[in-house]
Amino acid sequence: MKINIAEIRRMEGSTLHYDLREQFPAVEFDGEQIVFVAPIHVQIAVTNAEKELWARGTIQSEMRVACSRCLEEFRQPLAIPYEDEWIAVGQATEEQAETALLFEKDEIEIQDRVMEQILLSLPMKTLCSADCRGLCPSCGQNLNLGQCQCREDTIDPRLAELAKWNHD
Ligand SMILES: [Zn+2]
Ligand SMILES: [Zn+2]
Structure with missing residues (x-):
């Protein structure tokens, strides 16, 4: 130029x-x-x-x-x-x-x-x-285009630990 x-x-x-x-x-x-x-x-x-x-x-x-x-x-x-x-x-x-x-x-x-x-x-x-909304960290679905199926599964491991403890 x-x-x-x-x-x-x-x-x-x-x-x-x-x-x-x-x-x-x-x-x-x-x-x-x-x-x-x-x-x-x-x-x-x-x-x-x-x-x-x-x-x-x-x-x-x-x-x-x-x-x-x-x-x-x-x-x-x-x-x-x-x-x-x-x-x-x-x-x-x-x-x-x-x-x-x-x-x-x-x-x-x-x-x-x-x-x-x-x-x-x-x-x-x-x-x-x-x-x-970015991509789902588990399945890679573009969340702007719609919610994926794995929402329930992507719980923070620390929370999962806590949930187990509450059940005992
Ligand atoms: Zn984007
Ligand atoms: Zn997903």
Whole structure:
């Protein structure tokens, strides 16, 4: 995902708008495969703040992910902010060099920066819905689709012990 900053680099104090769309390959995150079912749409305003370029905007797409509880795949819209600082190599302070994207030429590649923001935005657990009932630990039935037969059998062993004791 390349962006040409030739014009904005020479326009001190000005802002230019960019609209980019590109299909990203699937990524592996925390052992899960994340597939982008729509192109990554990046809309940013780039401001020339003399010593640096400020990029502010949004990243939008749609992902196909697996629910952490029931393992069913589902589509999840992605809409997150994108904020970045772009500085010409040699002009960045030591501190900026650690966080900003340093560029040498008029064309810069922002795919890695965009992907970073996407991965940072992902929750630890992706759920198909907040009240997903998950899978039965005994038979593996997806409990969102209906109750299985083994409900009675899945008593906590400690409770089972207690039940036996009560019968004695
Ligand atoms: Zn689920
Ligand atoms: Zn079951």
